[in-house]
Amino acid sequence: MNKYYFKRIAFLFVVAFVFTACQSGSNKQSKGAFGDSDVASKVYVPPGQYDEFYAFFSGGFSGQVSVYGLPSGRLLKVIPVFSVDPEKAYGFNEETKPMLNTSFGFIPWDDSHHPELSQTDGVPDGRWLFINGNNTPRIARIDLKTFETVEILEIPNSSGNHSSPFITENSEYLVAGTRFSVPIPQKDVALKSYKENFKGALSYIKVGKDGEMSIAFQILVPGYDYDLAHSGKGKSHGWTFFTSYNTEESNTLLEIGASQKDKDYIAAVNWKKAEEYLAAGRFKTFPANYAHNTYSDATHSAKSEMLKEVKVLIPEECPGLIYYLPTPKSPHGVDVDPSGEYICGNGKLSSDITVHSFTKMLQAIKDDNFDDEVDGIPIINYEAVHAGSVKSSGLGPLHTEFDGRGNAYTSFFISSEVVKWKLGTWEVLDRVPVYYSIGHLMIPGGDSKKPFGKYLVALNKITKDRYLPTGPELCQAAQLFDISGDKMKLLLDFPTIGEPHYAQAIPAEIIKNNSVKYYKLTDNKHPYHISSEDEAKVTREGDNVHIYISSIRSHFAPDNIEGVKVGDKVYFHLTNLEQDWDVPHGLGVMGAKNSEILVMPGQTETLLWKPQRPGVFPFYCTDFCSALHQEMQGYVRVSPK
Numbered sequence: 001m002n003k004y005y006f007k008r009i010a011f012l013f014v015v016a017f018v019f020t021a022c023q024s025g026s027n028k029q030s031k032g033a034f035g036d037s038d039v040a041s042k043v044y045v046p047p048g049q050y051d052e053f054y055a056f057f058s059g060g061f062s063g064q065v066s067v068y069g070l071p072s073g074r075l076l077k078v079i080p081v082f083s084v085d086p087e088k089a090y091g092f093n094e095e096t097k098p099m100l101n102t103s104f105g106f107i108p109w110d111d112s113h114h115p116e117l118s119q120t121d122g123v124p125d126g127r128w129l130f131i132n133g134n135n136t137p138r139i140a141r142i143d144l145k146t147f148e149t150v151e152i153l154e155i156p157n158s159s160g161n162h163s164s165p166f167i168t169e170n171s172e173y174l175v176a177g178t179r180f181s182v183p184i185p186q187k188d189v190a191l192k193s194y195k196e197n198f199k200g201a202l203s204y205i206k207v208g209k210d211g212e213m214s215i216a217f218q219i220l221v222p223g224y225d226y227d228l229a230h231s232g233k234g235k236s237h238g239w240t241f242f243t244s245y246n247t248e249e250s251n252t253l254l255e256i257g258a259s260q261k262d263k264d265y266i267a268a269v270n271w272k273k274a275e276e277y278l279a280a281g282r283f284k285t286f287p288a289n290y291a292h293n294t295y296s297d298a299t300h301s302a303k304s305e306m307l308k309e310v311k312v313l314i315p316e317e318c319p320g321l322i323y324y325l326p327t328p329k330s331p332h333g334v335d336v337d338p339s340g341e342y343i344c345g346n347g348k349l350s351s352d353i354t355v356h357s358f359t360k361m362l363q364a365i366k367d368d369n370f371d372d373e374v375d376g377i378p379i380i381n382y383e384a385v386h387a388g389s390v391k392s393s394g395l396g397p398l399h400t401e402f403d404g405r406g407n408a409y410t411s412f413f414i415s416s417e418v419v420k421w422k423l424g425t426w427e428v429l430d431r432v433p434v435y436y437s438i439g440h441l442m443i444p445g446g447d448s449k450k451p452f453g454k455y456l457v458a459l460n461k462i463t464k465d466r467y468l469p470t471g472p473e474l475c476q477a478a479q480l481f482d483i484s485g486d487k488m489k490l491l492l493d494f495p496t497i498g499e500p501h502y503a504q505a506i507p508a509e510i511i512k513n514n515s516v517k518y519y520k521l522t523d524n525k526h527p528y529h530i531s532s533e534d535e536a537k538v539t540r541e542g543d544n545v546h547i548y549i550s551s552i553r554s555h556f557a558p559d560n561i562e563g564v565k566v567g568d569k570v571y572f573h574l575t576n577l578e579q580d581w582d583v584p585h586g587l588g589v590m591g592a593k594n595s596e597i598l599v600m601p602g603q604t605e606t607l608l609w610k611p612q613r614p615g616v617f618p619f620y621c622t623d624f625c626s627a628l629h630q631e632m633q634g635y636v637r638v639s640p641k
């Protein structure tokens with residue numbers, strides 16, 4: 001591309017951007033943000049160049065994770081996690097169907113809220129991304145070498161896996177609290193018996209050295225709603241903090257309901273202490289209720305295992321394990337600053353941000369400075385832990401992230417703004433409006449020990465008047481801010497997939513060179529793989545027909561298949577013989593009730609087809625792969641039974 005052309009494109013882009021910006025700038029407050037002509041250049045990644053950060057957004061009720069480049073806001077990939085995805089055959093091919101097995105059977109959907117990167121020494125390390133399934137309690141692990149979901153663990157004794165999965169600073173554990181309390185173990189009881197029968201569970205999931213997850217232990221806690229969590233770091237490493245609401249323990253929010261009390265609690269759990277109690281055998285064993293752990297192995301085929309039982313710690317029998325920190329007005333997010341000293345509880349019905357001090361908390365515990373206790377859990381005196389409050393005059397604080405320079409940024413849902421404030425002095429430094437109704441916000445590394453800073457992303461729920469109308473539902477969206485200066489500066493709006501709750505971002509440098517480009521054919525351990533076209537064949541065992549088929553630019557072998565009968569189970573085991581980056585081949589069969597399959601170079605995937613009527617059925621490659629892609633096809637003849 002010549003220089004002139006390139007400049008012209010850049011110029012048009014700037015014009016288009018400024019024009020659009022001014023149009024939506026009918027919002028008075030936002031106008032100032034576009035006053036600077038350098039805004040477009042800050043998000044402009046020229047054609048052929050890479051973004052600086054990978055950003056991973058939760059897909060909310062889509063159940064997936066979407067990967068964006070920052071600062072451009074370009075969508076790079078949607079990673080299927082909890083929901084089936086026919087584009088990638090996830091949940092349709094024989095290899096990934098088991099990924100969505102649960103104790104309730106195959107579930108093709110979930111609601112995912114919080115992506116969390118693995119950490120080493122409190123810093124995101126780019127090995128894995130974890131994310132919660134909120135509805136059917138699960139945590140998934142995505143391998144960032146392949147950007148594929150490789151493991152899903154179902155959590156027993158959980159109901160509404162919302163405060164999850166937040167990680168400890170060396171990826172020792174992921175934590176998961178229950179948003180709903182239910183009888184544990186489950187049983188049929190009157191809803192009015194909430195106070196006697198309903199419990200919460202805080203789960204600690206061990207992360208092994210290859211990322212594999214297992215439930216280390218659970219803590220049985222009073223029947224509150226455990227909403228969010230974050231682990232301690234630095235001086236508070238070894239502790240986890242969970243917010244709770246409905247400490248009234250009401251089974252209905254309608255009448256007297258929850259949110260009556262002025263203060264609910266942040267639960268502070270000493271998990272190092274928990275490890276001691278476990279080692280000393282001070283736990284109870286609960287059944288795991290047929291919960292599944294499913295992981296993809298060397299064959300790239302998922303296998304499910306049923307969990308047998310879980311170890312449960314009871315606070316009454318484990319003194320020093322857990323404390324409650326009173327926190328005003330139904331705290332939602334709980335966020336720990338990079339030093340590990342400050343624990344920010346955002347009371348969603350409040351205008352203030354409450355900050356507790358870890359040092360004061362330890363002192364209060366030492367001094368037995370408790371106001372009360374519930375089920376063996378001491379409630380620490382509020383004044384004894386309170387470090388300070390940010391009088392922000394915003395409304396509905398939800399989540400806080402940090403820039404590593406002593407500043408914190410809090411999202412305010414009701415007043416639709418981000419407030420920047422100073423740790424320690426609690427003074428408000430800046431505030432910007434967002435469009436509209438922000439939930440989480442995210443700074444790259446902003447919940448870690450060493451935030452990468454530079455940008456802030458606002459994850460907004462409502463976008464009325466920001467985008468072209470698309471019927472009754474409008475897109476959810478992100479807004480990108482430059483936070484490198486004293487004042488936050490709005491750079492870009494871009495739509496997201498599903499409702500983006502939380503997100504994580506990491507410098508591209510940490511991940512991009514580890515990306516798998518293709519799989520070596522010699523490493524293929526799939527039970528139905530072949531190593532060359534010569535091994536292609538069709539075999540029959542009873543009604544099962546196995547087609548060992550290969551693909552390489554630009555043909556299938558075999559491409560003419562006869563001898564199949566109505567009522568057979570026909571398995572296409574497609575091995576992609578390519579040994580090159582970005583050359584998947586697909587396979588679609590006319591009338592097959594599954595999706596297509598899409599096989600990566602060097603891998604084998606299986607499509608099951610049950611032909612229903614006699615005839616001749618074409619199949620073809622679904623992913624453009626060469627000039628002869630359209631010729632990549634074949635026929636199956638189906639005869640009557």
Ligand code: CUK
Nearest residue numbers: 113398439440501502
């Ligand atoms: S939640 Cu969505 S705005 Cu599920 Cu983390 Cu706070």
Ligand code: CUA
Nearest residue numbers: 621623625629
């Ligand atoms: Cu192979 Cu298109």
